[in-house]
Amino acid sequence: MSGSNTVEKVRYDEETRRVYFNKEQYFEGISKAVWEYQIGGYQVMAKYLKDRKGRELSKEEIEHYMRVAKAIERTIEV
Numbered sequence: 001m002s003g004s005n006t007v008e009k010v011r012y013d014e015e016t017r018r019v020y021f022n023k024e025q026y027f028e029g030i031s032k033a034v035w036e037y038q039i040g041g042y043q044v045m046a047k048y049l050k051d052r053k054g055r056e057l058s059k060e061e062i063e064h065y066m067r068v069a070k071a072i073e074r075t076i077e078v
Contacts, residue, residue, distance in 0.1 A: 005025065005056045005057045005058075006022055006055065006057075007021045007054065010046055010049045010053075012030070012035045012046075013026075014032050016028075027065060031073065034072045034076065044072060045069060048065060048068065
């Protein structure tokens with residue numbers, strides 16, 4: 001979704017399977033299992049965005065986030 005791409009507040013909506021990173025923008029199709037997946041005690045998908053709070057995400061960072069989500073999804077399947 002178009003907008004400022006600025007990470008403000010990160011939250012997950014289980015019903016719609018969306019990860020909001022500001023009021024208008026979100027990543028769609030993220031399952032609860034992928035959202036909650038942890039490595040080293042960190043919730044991977046949340047940490048990635050929280051580490052970029054207050055910054056504008058680049059196109060490459062947005063694409064990377066979706067690739068990470070897909071990799072976690074495949075890892076869970078295996």
